[in-house]
Amino acid sequence: MVTPTCGVRPVDDSRHRLTKWHDSGMRIEVLAVGTELLLGQIADTNSAWLGEHLASSGIDSHFHQAVGDNHDRIVLALRTALARSDGVIVCGGLGPTQDDITREAIAEVMNVPIDRDDSLVGAISKVFSARNREMPESNLKQADVPRGATPIPQVMGTAPGLICPVGQKVVYAVPGVPYEMSEMFERAILPDLLARSGEKSTIVSRVIRVWGLSESGFADLLAPRIEALDAAGGNPTIAFLASGIEGINVRITAKAGDRASVDSMLDAEQAQVIALVGDAVFSADDRSMEEAVAWSLLSAGLTLGIAESLTGGLVASRLVEVEGASVWLKGSVVSYASEVKHTLLGVPQGPVVSDVAARVMASNARRILGSDIGLSLTGVAGPAEQDGRPPGTVFIGLALPGEEAESVELHLPGDRPRVRQYATISALDLLRRRLADYTAIRP
Amino acid sequence: MVTPTCGVRPVDDSRHRLTKWHDSGMRIEVLAVGTELLLGQIADTNSAWLGEHLASSGIDSHFHQAVGDNHDRIVLALRTALARSDGVIVCGGLGPTQDDITREAIAEVMNVPIDRDDSLVGAISKVFSARNREMPESNLKQADVPRGATPIPQVMGTAPGLICPVGQKVVYAVPGVPYEMSEMFERAILPDLLARSGEKSTIVSRVIRVWGLSESGFADLLAPRIEALDAAGGNPTIAFLASGIEGINVRITAKAGDRASVDSMLDAEQAQVIALVGDAVFSADDRSMEEAVAWSLLSAGLTLGIAESLTGGLVASRLVEVEGASVWLKGSVVSYASEVKHTLLGVPQGPVVSDVAARVMASNARRILGSDIGLSLTGVAGPAEQDGRPPGTVFIGLALPGEEAESVELHLPGDRPRVRQYATISALDLLRRRLADYTAIRP
Numbered sequence: 001m002v003t004p005t006c007g008v009r010p011v012d013d014s015r016h017r018l019t020k021w022h023d024s025g026m027r028i029e030v031l032a033v034g035t036e037l038l039l040g041q042i043a044d045t046n047s048a049w050l051g052e053h054l055a056s057s058g059i060d061s062h063f064h065q066a067v068g069d070n071h072d073r074i075v076l077a078l079r080t081a082l083a084r085s086d087g088v089i090v091c092g093g094l095g096p097t098q099d100d101i102t103r104e105a106i107a108e109v110m111n112v113p114i115d116r117d118d119s120l121v122g123a124i125s126k127v128f129s130a131r132n133r134e135m136p137e138s139n140l141k142q143a144d145v146p147r148g149a150t151p152i153p154q155v156m157g158t159a160p161g162l163i164c165p166v167g168q169k170v171v172y173a174v175p176g177v178p179y180e181m182s183e184m185f186e187r188a189i190l191p192d193l194l195a196r197s198g199e200k201s202t203i204v205s206r207v208i209r210v211w212g213l214s215e216s217g218f219a220d221l222l223a224p225r226i227e228a229l230d231a232a233g234g235n236p237t238i239a240f241l242a243s244g245i246e247g248i249n250v251r252i253t254a255k256a257g258d259r260a261s262v263d264s265m266l267d268a269e270q271a272q273v274i275a276l277v278g279d280a281v282f283s284a285d286d287r288s289m290e291e292a293v294a295w296s297l298l299s300a301g302l303t304l305g306i307a308e309s310l311t312g313g314l315v316a317s318r319l320v321e322v323e324g325a326s327v328w329l330k331g332s333v334v335s336y337a338s339e340v341k342h343t344l345l346g347v348p349q350g351p352v353v354s355d356v357a358a359r360v361m362a363s364n365a366r367r368i369l370g371s372d373i374g375l376s377l378t379g380v381a382g383p384a385e386q387d388g389r390p391p392g393t394v395f396i397g398l399a400l401p402g403e404e405a406e407s408v409e410l411h412l413p414g415d416r417p418r419v420r421q422y423a424t425i426s427a428l429d430l431l432r433r434r435l436a437d438y439t440a441i442r443p
Numbered sequence: 444m445v446t447p448t449c450g451v452r453p454v455d456d457s458r459h460r461l462t463k464w465h466d467s468g469m470r471i472e473v474l475a476v477g478t479e480l481l482l483g484q485i486a487d488t489n490s491a492w493l494g495e496h497l498a499s500s501g502i503d504s505h506f507h508q509a510v511g512d513n514h515d516r517i518v519l520a521l522r523t524a525l526a527r528s529d530g531v532i533v534c535g536g537l538g539p540t541q542d543d544i545t546r547e548a549i550a551e552v553m554n555v556p557i558d559r560d561d562s563l564v565g566a567i568s569k570v571f572s573a574r575n576r577e578m579p580e581s582n583l584k585q586a587d588v589p590r591g592a593t594p595i596p597q598v599m600g601t602a603p604g605l606i607c608p609v610g611q612k613v614v615y616a617v618p619g620v621p622y623e624m625s626e627m628f629e630r631a632i633l634p635d636l637l638a639r640s641g642e643k644s645t646i647v648s649r650v651i652r653v654w655g656l657s658e659s660g661f662a663d664l665l666a667p668r669i670e671a672l673d674a675a676g677g678n679p680t681i682a683f684l685a686s687g688i689e690g691i692n693v694r695i696t697a698k699a700g701d702r703a704s705v706d707s708m709l710d711a712e713q714a715q716v717i718a719l720v721g722d723a724v725f726s727a728d729d730r731s732m733e734e735a736v737a738w739s740l741l742s743a744g745l746t747l748g749i750a751e752s753l754t755g756g757l758v759a760s761r762l763v764e765v766e767g768a769s770v771w772l773k774g775s776v777v778s779y780a781s782e783v784k785h786t787l788l789g790v791p792q793g794p795v796v797s798d799v800a801a802r803v804m805a806s807n808a809r810r811i812l813g814s815d816i817g818l819s820l821t822g823v824a825g826p827a828e829q830d831g832r833p834p835g836t837v838f839i840g841l842a843l844p845g846e847e848a849e850s851v852e853l854h855l856p857g858d859r860p861r862v863r864q865y866a867t868i869s870a871l872d873l874l875r876r877r878l879a880d881y882t883a884i885r886p
Contacts, residue, residue: 037491037494037507038494038498038504038505038506038507039494039495039498040490040491040492040493040494040495040496040498041495041684042491043486043488043491044487044490044491045486047483047487047509048480048483048485048486048487049483050483051480051481051482051483052482052483052484053483055481055482055483061481062481062510062511062513062516063481063508063509063510063516063520064480064481064508064509064510065506065507065508065509066490066506066507066508067505067506067507068505070505073505073506076527077506080523084519241484243484306777308756310763311760311763312756312759312760312762312763312768312772312775313751313755313756313757313758313759313760313763313775313777314756314760315756316755316756316777316779317754317755317756317757317760319755320753320754320755320756320779320824320863321859321860323826323859325755325779326779326780329755329779329780330779330780330782330783331776331777331778331779331780331783331787332755332756332775332776332777332779333774333775333776333777334749334756334759334774334775334776334777335774336759336763336768336769336772336773336774336775337746337769337772337773337774337812337813339773339813340773340774340812340813343813344774344811344812368787369780369783369787370780370782370783370786381763383766416764416766417764420763
């Protein structure tokens with residue numbers, strides 16, 4: 001048994017702590033259009049994405065709205081938004097069907113007619129001919145532009161976006177398809193917004209991910225650095241968000257005259273954060289824990305075999321999400337019934353939620369699956385206790401090449417699904433840390 | 444090889460098709476409160492939930508809004524909502540912290556002072572003493588009630604809800620915690636709304652779930668029934684929604700003078716739907732596919748062992764979500780690497796994406812894991828092809844007690860994660876259907 005170094009009371013609190021953002025002074029409202037949003041038939045992920053990306057560029061968003069596919073109500077929602085914000089980003093309603101009426105509503109708010117744009121007709125026709133498909137007449141509607149608006153050309157689909165001046169304010173229209181929306185926002189809308197706000201700088205964010213520290217412990221570690229940055233004028237800024245079972249996300253945002261200067265500011269600040277937080281940082285480029293593990297295994301040239309019980313296949317199923325997992329992942333023995341631990345994994349008779357069981361499971365996973373490394377999990381997901389252990393008790397076993405298996409005991413909070421999720425990421429994090437030590441002494 | 448009866452081109456389209464709902468004539472706006480929503484730090488699932496549940500009770504929701512933890516802006520959002528709707532449901536901002544200011548904003552809109560309610564103080568204190576915890580002074584704030592409002596007692600947490608009349612209109616306040624919100628909506632808000640709308644009837648919905656039919660195929664089967672219901676006055680109503688990897692959800696809504704009458708209408712309509720759709724119905728009470736499988740196994744008194752490859756543990760990890768899974772689930776061998784299929788599962792040398800491999804995997808999972816039934820999956824998740832098979836090719840093997848293993852070949856659409864998800868639910872559905880046949884001939 002070694003002292004636990006991971007999973008110590010993981011964070012379970014999604015309250016935000018933000019340092020002061022640099023502030024553009026602009027307030028932009030997000031308006032999602034679609035009856036299916038109001039009916040709860042699809043979740044509105046666009047508004048949250050836009051809110052996050054506006055904030056990280058120093059643009060406030062004080063209100064969000066959603067409205068159905070109804071002309072008068074879209075007009076009313078646009079007028080409401082323009083009355084209380086400096087501009088609006090409208091998502092959705094730019095498709096070719098009868099229900100897609102965002103263009104008409106914007107034209108009414110602008111009080112202008114709609115013209116068909118010949119160059120857009122050409123671009124849309126091209127998309128269809130490139131796919132050897134005939135263009136339905138209805139798609140021509142997507143070439144309609146309220147007079148005075150500037151189209152944002154499409155690069156992924158057929159619906160162009162729009163930049164529509166309304167007095168001193170502005171309405172941006174983007175398709176509701178998330179990847180078309182985000183691409184257009186970054187390519188055309190954000191630069192236009194920053195130009196309008198008088199912002200000449202390049203602003204870039206980078207996300208660093210941390211596991212194994214409580215939110216308050218992390219805040220204490222970082223507090224002096226955040227204070228120093230604030231005192232020095234708040235560029236770059238650091239903000240962090242505890243995201244429960246995925247640990248803590250730390251967003252560093254820097255502003256400078258050009259991209260190269262921003263990148264070198266981000267590099268320097270990232271190094272500062274890593275120096276303060278140490279190996280609790282598992283990703284410096286928003287990679288997931290499974291991608292971090294994949295990278296460690298690939299770099300070490302080692303393969304992995306798993307034996308899991310309470311997680312029931314979660315550990316393996318997260319790992320196979322990484323493309324190319326077959327290079328380093330042999331498989332997993334999911335021994336949910338105790339007898340399978342005894343018969344297939346050779347765990348001696350006795351309690352199966354124990355450090356002995358975890359170590360034997362790790363060693364034998366390595367042997368049975370023919371891998372270099374064995375990783376195991378046994379524990380109590382709840383609600384009932386098992387082997388006299390309360391829910392949340394988890395043993396993680398790890399057998400590295402040519403080494404005896406070790407085990408770590410964790411006490412995890414939460415209900416059944418949460419204990420499983422915490423156990424999964426804790427096991428992956430233990431593997432990642434031990435691999436770093438292992439390869440450090442065997443270069 | 445048998446003819447595939449499941450997974451035939453699963454639905455991948457979330458467009459809604461609704462029959463005309465009965466209409467209460469009321470329009471209720473949902474207002475979500477919380478700066479973290481605007482910053483995209485947490486997703487707003489409450490608004491979608493409320494939108495769906497309002498619609499299924501015949502109440503329209505024409506607009507949703509989100510606003511941050513700012514007094515003036517909450518007041519503005521409330522006034523905006525009251526100007527264009529008959530009432531508002533406000534979610535969030537009822538907690539004990541400084542940021543929780545929904546009560547104060549509502550009091551301003553009502554133009555009334557706030558009183559501390561002694562019976563609420565008692566109820567909140569009791570929650571803490573029952574948990575042997577001291578109550579922080581700040582929690583007393585949750586006993587504050589705008590004069591003229593009616594508190595909705597809490598049964599799950601500490602924050603009471605509020606029913607606040609504003610002229611002829613109404614503001615409901617509920618906590619942002621999803622399970623507290625939904626419980627309060629069903630217990631107190633919906634009955635109050637229906638009473639206000641003059642609705643004296645009881646309205647209840649039931650969700651039936653379907654797998655293995657395309658949306659258009661399903662629509663064709665159900666069309667005559669929906670037309671007949673519409674012609675007969677639209678009570679009950681049937682609406683359905685294709686929800687991608689979870690199949691099709693069919694919502695039957697009935698209205699009658701009392702609960703017993705509603706239930707018997709729902710029972711009768713459910714029987715009609717099942718008669719039209721057959722065994723593609725896997726759940727008549729909104730149960731998940733894994734719960735349906737658990738029920739089949741429990742009723743048959745049989746245990747399950749799994750061998751999975753491309754799904755990497757997903758099948759097992761879905762099944763262990765069902766409480767009490769240890770009664771019927773032995774475990775799973777996740778044979779991600781081909782050599783594990785050969786060595787541990789005894790698959791003969793040769794292609795591992797094949798019907799032979801699936802059948803051997805199922806038989807040997809049954810043997811190795813000591814279960815009554817063996818279920819297996821082998822296939823190509825993509826992006827590259829394997830054994831000359833294109834991505835989406837999946838073989839499911841099934842070995843029932845005392846029977847030779849069979850296998851089913853599927854061709855599933857979508858990218859890597861989607862192929863895995865479709866393969867998982869298709870395998871569970873095959874097991875559910877075969878178990879129904881198996882137990883039918885062995886009563």
